[in-house]
Amino acid sequence: MRAAIGLISAALCIAPALASDDEQPLTISRVLDETTAADWRVPAPENTVYLELDSGRVVIELAPGFAPDHVANIRTLIRNGYFDGAEIARVHENYVVQWLQPDENRPLGEARERLAMEGRITFGPRADFTQLPDGDVYAPQVGFSDGFPVARDPQAQTMWLAHCYGMVGVSRGMEADSGNGSSLYVVTGHSPRHLDDNITLTGRVIHGMTELTTLPRGTGNLGFYEDPADHVPIRAIRLAADVPAAERTPVELLRTDTASFRRLIHARRHNRHPWYLATVDRVSLCNVPLPARLTPP
């Protein structure tokens, strides 16, 4: 048995499970049932971050292909023990959850204090990109690359990560280079795409989102907790590479460069589940599920 997680379900009723034969419509469930092992990938342990809360583990996949300097800095901060005593200080309804190191004097060690913004890369002709056909309000093209939701400008030949639900970014102050990974945020609500290109995204939560989204909301300015005593302690932030294999969370992700993923997009666009009355035949970037599953122990 594999436990599918992280899927956005379509129906608002308990629909009968559909048998997976050719006479049945192409639903997301059917697409997933018909995937093979080759459709799934295990994120590299060096790119996988564990945020350990009292309630459970949040798993993040970093995106060094888009933000290499920030990812390197985050790895350095983690391995320096910078995050010992880190806390979730901000839980902003329909927007973000943010954590930080409350000890402002804690040294960054070998990590850099300031980093130029990253996230917009120049793509070559062979860059992985599964394009969506229905356009986007914010960018000329949108789709998926290396498992992440992205926007593209074909004229400038640039591609950048998009602020969908679950994306992880680097908090910064007023200056463009004032972020360094010592404080990160996760998008927990409707996609704030106006942040694209204004702040560096570095990854995506691939497991454990509800550990963040069920936290009490901060009632202070910007959703910060007003009383530091309300901060949510973080037991540890670790790279999976530094955790014994037996203690790792066995998350697998559906590849986004496969025929199966294109079938999933098709299923989402056309909503062939019999619960639907009207065909939609459209899909927006942040409404495409990025399936994850736990492999059995």
Place this chain on the structure above:
Amino acid sequence: MRAAIGLISAALCIAPALASDDEQPLTISRVLDETTAADWRVPAPENTVYLELDSGRVVIELAPGFAPDHVANIRTLIRNGYFDGAEIARVHENYVVQWLQPDENRPLGEARERLAMEGRITFGPRADFTQLPDGDVYAPQVGFSDGFPVARDPQAQTMWLAHCYGMVGVSRGMEADSGNGSSLYVVTGHSPRHLDDNITLTGRVIHGMTELTTLPRGTGNLGFYEDPADHVPIRAIRLAADVPAAERTPVELLRTDTASFRRLIHARRHNRHPWYLATVDRVSLCNVPLPARLTPP
């Protein structure tokens, strides 16, 4: 002092408050600071529903202009006491919260058991509509009407409510007419716009969203709680019109047919807050905040 609620904040740092003079950029905060009493409205008590939870009150504005039969049925169900003992049975991450009457034999009284789908109306030339200029993935036109996010088809001269965060709809089974208002859902995550035209929307949560979004997630099929003992009790569902004036929640909503609301859209589109590095100059329907505030006692 008025307490602004429900705003989506832009900055990911604590930015200094901006003074409200002409040399300052047009931010959403400034637009709100410069509104007058005429920019705000109080929803009609007959269109206002209170969902009373142990943790607090959720306030919903019904949309009889779009779904008159469903709104009438919901009023009848409320006044019949149909919802006595109702419970939140489903909390689906990044999707919906849904409540229902667990006693399936409870009579509907004078309420109708089946209702034809509603939500798509024919609009006349004078129908209230504040259009957004940047397009939409799902519909030919989008904007706001009577305070609600809507989509329009100018050729067919139809307009319908859109599934943005906070919208309230009528759960149904497989048949189009199988909903009646006895079970309602609230959109709590990224806008599931593929539901537009597939299920009847009847209103929007205007206060108290966090009472719903912080609930433990259901781990069963479609986010239902697996154990009925986990259901979240609802103390009462009432119309504000049936609640003594002194016990009503004094919510006011920014009108969407005003110059102030158009200024707010402008502020959101152009992101003139100095924290932003890149102008966006675009906005999608569900990223426009619909401000609410509590009037002082």
